Amino acid sequence: MLRNSAGWAGLVIVLGTAAALGHGDTVPQSVDTAGLPELPPEMASENPWREADPALLFKAVDVGAKGYNSNCARCHGLEAISGGLAPDLRYLEANDYGDEWYLDRILHGYEQNGAVKMPPFEGILNQQAIWAIRTYIETRPDDQEMAESRDQIAGLRDKLAGLQDDPAAATAMADELAAAGQGYEALSGAPRAITPFDEAAHLLASDPPHVAAALETLQAAAD
Numbered sequence: 001m002l003r004n005s006a007g008w009a010g011l012v013i014v015l016g017t018a019a020a021l022g023h024g025d026t027v028p029q030s031v032d033t034a035g036l037p038e039l040p041p042e043m044a045s046e047n048p049w050r051e052a053d054p055a056l057l058f059k060a061v062d063v064g065a066k067g068y069n070s071n072c073a074r075c076h077g078l079e080a081i082s083g084g085l086a087p088d089l090r091y092l093e094a095n096d097y098g099d100e101w102y103l104d105r106i107l108h109g110y111e112q113n114g115a116v117k118m119p120p121f122e123g124i125l126n127q128q129a130i131w132a133i134r135t136y137i138e139t140r141p142d143d144q145e146m147a148e149s150r151d152q153i154a155g156l157r158d159k160l161a162g163l164q165d166d167p168a169a170a171t172a173m174a175d176e177l178a179a180a181g182q183g184y185e186a187l188s189g190a191p192r193a194i195t196p197f198d199e200a201a202h203l204l205a206s207d208p209p210h211v212a213a214a215l216e217t218l219q220a221a222a223d
Helices: 008-022 054-071 096-108 127-138 143-148 150-161 167-171 174-180 196-205 211-222
Strands: 110-112 115-118
Touching (some): 167 211
């Protein structure tokens, strides 16, 4: 069920260890979902934004990244890259099985021997936030592949930095960045991965374009 991971069956043991170290007194945080469309009152059984158009997909990823960082990264790792104590959620398959497992954990949490290892988020996160976090997690690319692309990222960063005083030329780089992001696959098997190339391209193609934010995205990926 889980791509490239033999350890998912032992999830509850690992999750318990990680959460005991990570959650502690951490209080689950609500997530600002402004800009995402409303969803029906009944909880969806699968990610409604898995194959959304680019504008909605990128918005969901943006909201989901913030929700993940405030509620999940402490145990599951920055950018969803696990340090080994908690499950690497990037490998949770983007299908009905993965969605079912994800919903069960995020809504009900997990307890072991009477101790809360993962807090429940039901009633704290609305449906938009829940699926935005799922969208962020499942669109993560292979970090090793991205590390191998750092020179290319740095080159495009430097090129964009040199065009900051020419907004038209800077925004014209959106197509070049989007082309650079092609060919990367999400570890979850989702329809597409969202790489720093894609994020920067989206920021440049926005109205108005966000040149500084695109540059910061490439800078962070090149470091």
